Amino acid sequence: MEKLTPQAIIDSFGKELGDGFVGGSVYEREVAVKKNKFRSLWVEVKKSAFRDAVKHIFHLQEYPHLAIISSSDLGAEVELIYHFTIYYGYHLEELSLGLRVKLPKNDLKIPTITDLIPGALFTERETQEMMGVEVVDIPDKRRLFLPEDFPEGAYPWRKDEKGPPNDMLRVLPGREQK
Amino acid sequence: MIQEETKKATYNIPVGPIHPALKEPIRLALSVDGEEIVDADVFVGQVHRGIEWLGMNRNNPIQSIYIAERICGICNICHPFSFVMAVEHAAGITPPPRADYIRAITAEMERIHSHLLWAGVAAHEIGFDTVFYFTWRVREEIMDLIEYVTGNRVTKAMFQIGGVRRDITEEQLPRIRQSLDYYKSIYDKLEKVFLDDKTIRMRTMNVGILKKEDALKLLTCGPSGRASGVPKDVRQDQPYGAYADLGIKAMTPDMVTGTVVGDVYDRIIVRLLEVKQAVEIIEQCLENMPPGPILAQPKTAVLLKALTQAEGEGLGRAEAPRGEVFHYVRMEAGQSTLATWKVRAPTYVNLMSVPTILKGMQIADVPITFASLDPCMSCTNRVVITDRAISRRSVIDYEELHRLSVEKTKELPQ
Amino acid sequence: MSLTAFKRALWVYHLNTGSCNGCDIEILAVLTPRYDAERFGIKLVGSPRHADVLLVTGPVVKQMVSRVKRIYEQIPDPKLVMAVGNCGTEGGVFYESYSLAGPIDQIIPVDVYVPGCPPRPEAIIHGVVMAWVKLEKLFKQEVA
Numbered sequence: 001m002e003k004l005t006p007q008a009i010i011d012s013f014g015k016e017l018g019d020g021f022v023g024g025s026v027y028e029r030e031v032a033v034k035k036n037k038f039r040s041l042w043v044e045v046k047k048s049a050f051r052d053a054v055k056h057i058f059h060l061q062e063y064p065h066l067a068i069i070s071s072s073d074l075g076a077e078v079e080l081i082y083h084f085t086i087y088y089g090y091h092l093e094e095l096s097l098g099l100r101v102k103l104p105k106n107d108l109k110i111p112t113i114t115d116l117i118p119g120a121l122f123t124e125r126e127t128q129e130m131m132g133v134e135v136v137d138i139p140d141k142r143r144l145f146l147p148e149d150f151p152e153g154a155y156p157w158r159k160d161e162k163g164p165p166n167d168m169l170r171v172l173p174g175r176e177q178k
Numbered sequence: 179m180i181q182e183e184t185k186k187a188t189y190n191i192p193v194g195p196i197h198p199a200l201k202e203p204i205r206l207a208l209s210v211d212g213e214e215i216v217d218a219d220v221f222v223g224q225v226h227r228g229i230e231w232l233g234m235n236r237n238n239p240i241q242s243i244y245i246a247e248r249i250c251g252i253c254n255i256c257h258p259f260s261f262v263m264a265v266e267h268a269a270g271i272t273p274p275p276r277a278d279y280i281r282a283i284t285a286e287m288e289r290i291h292s293h294l295l296w297a298g299v300a301a302h303e304i305g306f307d308t309v310f311y312f313t314w315r316v317r318e319e320i321m322d323l324i325e326y327v328t329g330n331r332v333t334k335a336m337f338q339i340g341g342v343r344r345d346i347t348e349e350q351l352p353r354i355r356q357s358l359d360y361y362k363s364i365y366d367k368l369e370k371v372f373l374d375d376k377t378i379r380m381r382t383m384n385v386g387i388l389k390k391e392d393a394l395k396l397l398t399c400g401p402s403g404r405a406s407g408v409p410k411d412v413r414q415d416q417p418y419g420a421y422a423d424l425g426i427k428a429m430t431p432d433m434v435t436g437t438v439v440g441d442v443y444d445r446i447i448v449r450l451l452e453v454k455q456a457v458e459i460i461e462q463c464l465e466n467m468p469p470g471p472i473l474a475q476p477k478t479a480v481l482l483k484a485l486t487q488a489e490g491e492g493l494g495r496a497e498a499p500r501g502e503v504f505h506y507v508r509m510e511a512g513q514s515t516l517a518t519w520k521v522r523a524p525t526y527v528n529l530m531s532v533p534t535i536l537k538g539m540q541i542a543d544v545p546i547t548f549a550s551l552d553p554c555m556s557c558t559n560r561v562v563i564t565d566r567a568i569s570r571r572s573v574i575d576y577e578e579l580h581r582l583s584v585e586k587t588k589e590l591p592q
Numbered sequence: 593m594s595l596t597a598f599k600r601a602l603w604v605y606h607l608n609t610g611s612c613n614g615c616d617i618e619i620l621a622v623l624t625p626r627y628d629a630e631r632f633g634i635k636l637v638g639s640p641r642h643a644d645v646l647l648v649t650g651p652v653v654k655q656m657v658s659r660v661k662r663i664y665e666q667i668p669d670p671k672l673v674m675a676v677g678n679c680g681t682e683g684g685v686f687y688e689s690y691s692l693a694g695p696i697d698q699i700i701p702v703d704v705y706v707p708g709c710p711p712r713p714e715a716i717i718h719g720v721v722m723a724w725v726k727l728e729k730l731f732k733q734e735v736a
Contacts, residue, residue: 029267032278033468036422040493063394065410067495067504070520083493083504085416089408091425094415096493119397119530123522145223146691147655156231156690164231164690172688175236224655225610228689236688245685251614251710295617314624321621332614332710580638 003087006041006095009060013043016056020049040096047110050101054082054113057097061086064097066113069123071131073159078103078131080110108133130157214540218533233519239265239339239485239509240478242516246505247333249521252295255288256498257505257521258337263418264507265339267492269485275420276470277341279463282420284328284336285496286456286463290361291320292499293449296552297372300446303545304381305584309371316364323357326350339481340474351464361457368453372446373434380590382442386535386547389440396534397527400501401448402551404430406440412497424462429455442550449552452499487511491518500524500552525553542582601633602724605643605667609660609696611650614710615677619647622713629717640666645723648702651679651686652693664700670730672723674704676716681705 004012010024022044029038045053057064067083082099103110112135114120124135125144132155143150155162229249233242246261247254259281266273273281294317301309321331327346328334336342346354372378388398390407403410411428413421429451431437431444438444475481491508501524508518528551539547608616622629623636637643640663652660664673673696678684680696696702703726706719 027267029272031417031422032420033275033466034423036417038416038418038422065397065399067502068506068520068522068526070506070518072508072518081506083506088410088415089428091414091427092417092422094412096416096495098493117397118395119527122526122530143223145226147223149654156228157234168690170688224653225612225650226653226655226691227610227651227686228691229686232686232689248612248614248685248709251612251617254614311625314621315626318621318624318626331712332618 003093004060006039009041009095009097010043012060013045013053013056017045017049017052020046020052022046036092040098042098042100044100044102047101047103050099051111051113053099054116057084057086057099058116064117066117066120066123069120069127071127071133071157073131073157074102075159077105078108078133080127080133082113103133109136110134111136112138114139129155131155132158132162214538215536215544218536222529230519230521233516235515238482238514239516240482242519243337243339244335246521247335247337249523251332252292253288253498253500253503253523254333255285255336256496256503257523259285259419260494260496260503260505261507261521262337262339263494263496264492264505265485265494265509267494268490268507268509269339269488269492270490271340271474271484273341273474274471275468276345277472277474279420279467280342280344280346280472281337282424283346283460283463284324284334284342285419286459287320287324287327289456289499290453291317291324293453294320296449296499296549297368297446300546300549301372301378303549303580303583304378305587306378312371313368316368319357319360323354326353338473338478339485341472343473345472346464346467354460354464358457358461361453365450365454365457369450372450373443377587377590378446379443381543381546381587382446382550384439385442385543386539386550387439387441388531388535390438392531392534393440396531398501398531399527400498400524400552401429401445401452402528402531403501404428405438405444405448407438410502412495412502416495418494418496420463421459423466424459426455426459442546445550445552485509486514498524501528525551529553540586542586545580545583601635602645602720602727603635603637603643604645604647604720605637605640605663606647607649607660607663609648609650609656609680610653610692611677611679615649615679615708618710618713619649619676619716622716627713627717629720634720641668643667644671644727645720646671646673647676648673648680648696648700649676651683651689652696652699654691654693657693657699660696660699670727670734672703672727673700674706674719674723675702676706676711676719678707678709681707684709 006026013024014021024041024043027040031038065085065088067085070081070083072079080101080103084097084099086095086097088094101110110133112124114124121140122144124138125140127133128135129143129146151165153162154164156164229245232245237245243258243261246257249257294313298310298313301313325331327350328336328344336344388406393403393406393408398406399410409428409430413426414428429448431447433451434447488509489511494505496503503524504522506520507516510517535547536544606619621627646664646667675681675696679686683695686692693699704719704723706715708715
């Protein structure tokens with residue numbers, strides 16, 4: 001597959017997804033003495049176009065590498081970012097691609113991508129147990145890191161009332177309780 | 179011997195990245211058919227300390243560097259390295275070039291120590307205790323060098339947002355070169371001990387094969403992925419720090435044997451080649467180190483204030499001895515802690531290939547196969563392997579597994 | 593139980609309750625030719641039933657609590673427990689987390705503490721020698 005420039009990649013998302021594409025940006029930074037460029041791309045899509053967006057990444061790279069799914073609690077919604085890397089294996093050509101999806105808190109569901117990328121299983125299980133997002137059709141629903149007796153409905157990464165209960169936390173002497 | 183129990187039980191097989199007798203919190207559940215393994219399941223979570231939660235709710239970004247350091251005691255430089263890069267990306271701070279070079283030098287020293295540690299453990303799993311002691315004695319030289327340059331053997335505290343905390347001065351250079359010469363002189367002996375030995379070849383060739391396509395689908399990275407033919411190396415592909423100036427090439431086993439098989443022997447080759455490459459990289463960095471300051475903002479109070487006001491998101495990627503480390507950070511103005519922090523250690527993804535490489539293997543090969551992936555459990559959490567298939571579930575403890583592995587070595591034809 | 597058992601050798605069982613492995617590799621470094629504790633008779637054993645001293649590292653993660661108690665009970669008397677590292681002594685940097693059950697002395701009684709993050713191999717050898725002396729004193733009191 002030929003390698004596209006970062007801006008061409010973002011435009012290709014817009015063309016492929018139409019309405020589902022919300023926006024994209026390129027970040028560049030110069031590194032060390034020779035001033036080579038470090039580049040990362042950020043693309044935001046709507047939930048309805050999410051699986052098509054992932055399939056589109058397969059057009060750019062035969063086996064994209066999914067690093068992790070990170071989730072942030074933004075108050076009324078939860079933002080998931082799927083961190084992909086493409087064009088690896090060549091000197092100075094790899095690009096990090098962050099695919100952003102925002103989910104409203106009253107409907108925290110996202111389809112699974114383990115049929116496309118079997119290696120996404122662990123990170124989807126972790127997102128389920130730590131943030132409370134339901135991954136629809138995931139092949140293995142068990143908890144990954146938390147013990148079985150961790151209270152249901154408590155999600156450690158949440159900033160609202162669904163975080164870990166206060167009796168599980170301790171405070172260092174000298175620090176005020178946050 | 180293997181006891182059969184009727185109640186449901188999983189094997190508590192502590193297989194650690196360091197010493198088999200060390201009870202690392204790993205649980206392997208193997209389903210066996212006679213002597214052959216049919217399936218494996220992975221349970222993680224026994225080292226879960228809530229690090230990301232601590233960074234998001236209790237500590238400011240500078241304190242979080244020291245938590246990132248203690249994610250793993252072996253890969254002690256790569257976690258703060260990528261964390262600091264992510265925060266610099268988010269806050270818009272650029273470290274001076276001299277700091278980039280010092281960071282690369284400490285990262286390569288850590289790579290040498292980690293690969294030698296692994297080589298000793300792998301030898302112990304096969305039953306060669308002498309090689310284990312020999313390799314760890316060779317490793318002490320790099321530990322002395324690390325202590326000379328950074329001040330401590332294990333938790334080095336070299337990183338600060340915007341640079342490094344200690345400089346490498348002209349007076350230190352002769353001592354550093356002396357250690358590098360030692361490693362250059364002993365490298366041939368290491369290669370002979372590990373790669374030319376008949377017994378190691380018999381125990382590791384065609385054992386635990388991971389094909390290239392499986393490695394790509396299961397997202398394997400690091401030396402395990404390179405041994406299967408995936409030439410992915412963050413230092414080569416998307417350079418960071420001083421690596422961007424140096425032109426690194428990913429090490430693959432066909433440089434020594436000519437073909438790529440993806441077995442345990444190939445993984446040994448890749449790690450030994452990387453030790454040699456690390457020595458060359460340190461020499462290159464020492465020759466080309468630019469002069470200048472080592473911190474973008476030397477006053478910590480001013481730096482902390484700037485970080486509290488910073489807003490943005492950033493990602494940092496580094497090549498740890500085990501693979502690719504990834505940190506994602508999001509900061510909000512006016513908040514003293516980080517808003518979001520996500521860590522991905524390389525063993526997180528490498529573990530998913532465990533069921534695939536263990537299928538069809540004998541029980542006696544489990545220790546060496548599992549150890550060849552170089553799992554750093556504290557980076558990931560526990561792993562449980564279960565095996566379905568045969569209806570018989572056995573309870574086997576680690577001692578038994580290690581004993582089986584050592585006996586297999588003794589029974590090999592000489 | 594005879595006094596002579598300790599005049600010859602001290603067998604140590606190592607248990608990791610969720611540590612970062614920093615303390616564990618320093619414990620192993622104690623046995624390698626550089627520091628070589630084996631010449632004193634200190635040996636790492638693979639089963640708690642053969643051990644005299646239990647070496648515990650790590651802040652105790654909640655999933656490991658029952659395992660720690662079970663292994664403590666399997667070690668035959670007389671026994672000593674050594675907590676190596678800051679995490680075991682008082683929680684270390686992870687004290688405030690939601691997934692910890694407290695430093696080791698909340699779960700099993702501890703006799704010797706070796707602080708440090710991680711402690712140097714020399715400090716660990718010093719701790720083992722102090723444990724040895726304490727055990728001998730305990731024996732003398734029992735016999736007397």
